Amino acid sequence: xxxxxxxxxxxxxxxxxxxxxVMDETHAVRQDIRPLHIGLLNLMPDKVRTxxxxxxxxxxxxxxxxxxxxxxxxxxxxxxxEDHLIDFYHRWxxxxxxxxxxxxxxxxxxxxxxxxxxxYWSELQQILDWTTSHVHSSFFICWGAMAAIHHFHxxxxxxxxxxxxxxxxxRNLNPASPYLAGFSDDFSxxxxxxxxxxxxxxxxxxxxxxxxESDITGPCLIAEETxxxxxxxxxxxxxxxxxxxxxxxxxxxxxxxxIPHNYYPADNPDMPPQNRWRSHAHLLxxxxxxxxxxxxxxxxxxxxx
Numbered sequence: 001x002x003x004x005x006x007x008x009x010x011x012x013x014x015x016x017x018x019x020x021x022v023m024d025e026t027h028a029v030r031q032d033i034r035p036l037h038i039g040l041l042n043l044m045p046d047k048v049r050t051x052x053x054x055x056x057x058x059x060x061x062x063x064x065x066x067x068x069x070x071x072x073x074x075x076x077x078x079x080x081x082e083d084h085l086i087d088f089y090h091r092w093x094x095x096x097x098x099x100x101x102x103x104x105x106x107x108x109x110x111x112x113x114x115x116x117x118x119x120y121w122s123e124l125q126q127i128l129d130w131t132t133s134h135v136h137s138s139f140f141i142c143w144g145a146m147a148a149i150h151h152f153h154x155x156x157x158x159x160x161x162x163x164x165x166x167x168x169x170x171r172n173l174n175p176a177s178p179y180l181a182g183f184s185d186d187f188s189x190x191x192x193x194x195x196x197x198x199x200x201x202x203x204x205x206x207x208x209x210x211x212x213e214s215d216i217t218g219p220c221l222i223a224e225e226t227x228x229x230x231x232x233x234x235x236x237x238x239x240x241x242x243x244x245x246x247x248x249x250x251x252x253x254x255x256x257x258x259i260p261h262n263y264y265p266a267d268n269p270d271m272p273p274q275n276r277w278r279s280h281a282h283l284l285x286x287x288x289x290x291x292x293x294x295x296x297x298x299x300x301x302x303x304x305x
Contacts, residue, residue, distance in 0.1 A: 006087075006088055008087065008088075009051065009088055010048050010051075010052075010084075014052050014056075034298065034300075035063075035064040035065060035066040036063055036064070036065050036066065036101045036102065036289065036292060036293055036296070037066050037068065037098075037099070037100050037101050037102075037300065038058060038065055038066065038067050038068070038100065038101060038102040038103070038104065039067075039068045039070050039095065039098075039100045039102070039103040039104070039135070040054055040067060040068070040069055040070060040103075040104045040106070041070045041071070041072070041092070041103070041104065041105045041106065041127065041144075042069060042070070042071060042089075042106050043072070043105065043106050043107065043108035043143070043144060044106050044107060044108060044109075045108075045109060047069075047071075047084070047085075047089075048084065049239075050106055050237075051069060051088075053237045053238065053239060054067075054104060054106075054237060055067060057237060057281055057282060057284075057285035057286075058285060058289065060282045060285070060286055061285070061286050061289040061290070063289060063290075063293055065289065068090065068095065068098075068100070069088050069089045069090065070089065070090050070091070070092055070095055071085060071089045071090070071091060071092070072091070072092060072120045072123050072124065072127075073091040073092060073093055073123065092123065092126075092127055092130075096130060096134070098134065099134050099135070099136075099300045099301060099303040099304065100134065100135045100136070100300075100303070101135075101136050101137065101292050101293075101296045101300070101303070102135065102136065102137050102138070102139065102288070102289070102292045103131055103135040103137075103138050103139070104138075104139045104140075104141065105127070105128075105138070105139075105140050105141065105144035105147075105148065106141050106142070106144050107141050107142025107143040107144050107145075107235070108142075108143045108144070109143075110143065111142075111143045111146065111157070111193055111194055111195045112159055112194050112195065115147060115150060115151075124147060124151075125151055128147075128148055128151045128152070131227065132227055132304075133304040134303065134304055135227075135303070135304075136228060136292060136295070136296040136297075136303050137227075137228035137229070137230075137288070137291065137292045137295070137296070138227060138228070138229045138230070139229075139230045139232070139288055140229065140230065140231045140232070141232055141235070141237065142192075142193060142232070142233055142234065142235060143193075145197075145222075145231035145232055145233050146195065146197055146233065148229070148231060149197060149202075149208075149222070149231050152224075152229075153205050153208065155197060155201045155202060155205070156197075156201065157195040157196065157197055158195060158196050158197075158198060159194060159195055160193075160194055160195060160196055162258070163192070163193070163194050163257070163258075164191045164192070164193050164194075164196065164216075164217045165191065165192055165243070165246075165247075165257070165258065165260050165261065166190070166191060166243065166260035166261025166262050166263050167188045167189065167190050167191070167243070167260065167261065167262045167263045167276060167277065168188065168189060168191050168214045168216050168217050168234075168261060168262065169186050169187070169188055169214060169215075169216075169262075170186060170187055170188070170189050170212045170213060170214045170220050171185070171186050171212065171213055171214070171215075172184065172185050172186065172187070172211075172212065173210055173211055173212065173213055174209065174211050177209075177211050177223065178287060178290075178291050179211060179221070179223060179230065179284065179287045179288060179291065180211055180212075180284075180287070181283070181287050182283050182287070183280060183283060183284075184280070187277065187280045188262070188276040188277050188280075189212070189214075189220060189234045189235070189236050189277050189280070190234060190235045190236070190238045190242065190243055190263075190277060191214075191217050191234045191235065192234075192235055192238075192242075192243060192246060193233070193234075196217070196218050196233070197218065197219055197233060198218060198219070199213065199218055199219050202219055202222060207224055207225065207226055208222050208223075208224050209222065209223045209224070210222055211223050212232075217234070218233075219233060220232060220233055220234050221233075221284075228291070228292070228295065230288060232284075236277055236280065236281045236284060237281060237285075238277075239275075240273055240274075240275040240278075241273065243260045243263055243273065244260075244263075244264075244269070244273050246260075247259070247260055247269065260273075
């Protein structure tokens with residue numbers, strides 16, 4: 001089945017060109033099935049790019065997914081036009097009475113700030129509490145994962161001496177987990193962050209299970225049965241060129257930055273980077289969608305009961 005997104009969303013043309021099945025709103029209403037309702041709270045500055053990355057992965061599912069784009073109301077986007085936000089996004093206070101099968105909260109380029117200094121921290125805390133009663137399964141990414149695991153469990157983030165930046169090998173710590181069905185024993189995932197969550201802190205909470213870990217960059221994916229929550233601290237959703245564009249931006253701005261680890265062939269930034277994580281990104285999101293579908297109530301209003 002395809003993903004259902006607004007007919008005029010810029011991501012549509014990109015997804016169609018890539019062969020992702022996209023259903024327009026007219027045809028979606030003809031199908032006598034209930035789609036999975038997934039919300040995306042997009043905190044990234046380039047919202048169009050992040051919408052496309054997430055929609056690409058959700059659209060690979062065999063189930064019909066209806067994506068709702070959400071933004072915080074207490075923050076003005078600097079890199080996305082107000083017209084785009086008005087046309088395609090809902091403020092959280094506009095959807096807070098709705099129920100969702102799944103809800104995704106992205107990262108944000110504010111990771112070195114203390115949580116309490118983030119301008120929309122109070123609203124984000126409300127949203128996180130809201131997910132416990134209005135969302136069947138939540139998926140938190142990068143800074144969003146650090147914020148969520150801190151909010152729910154008090155686990156701190158630590159500033160790194162230098163940026164964890166590149167494509168790192170990760171180990172599959174629980175092949176029996178339904179979220180890791182089809183995963184290799186080890187695999188590569190992009191990492192781009194100045195902070196980390198430490199496994200020693202996580203393992204003090206028996207309700208949290210580390211599913212993926214890197215010997216260099218630490219915990220990557222954590223599952224929690226309560227609330228059916230997934231926390232991923234790295235960017236498995238990234239495009240092939242995402243790290244390149246971050247690197248080129250910093251070089252142009254004369255910001256000290258190392259060549260992304262294990263990303264360019266022969267560590268040569270003049271060569272096209274190779275994507276070695278695409279298949280596992282589709283697997284992870286597909287497994288999450290499948291688990292959500294298998295366990296969510298047919299009646300959306302029963303979520304949270």
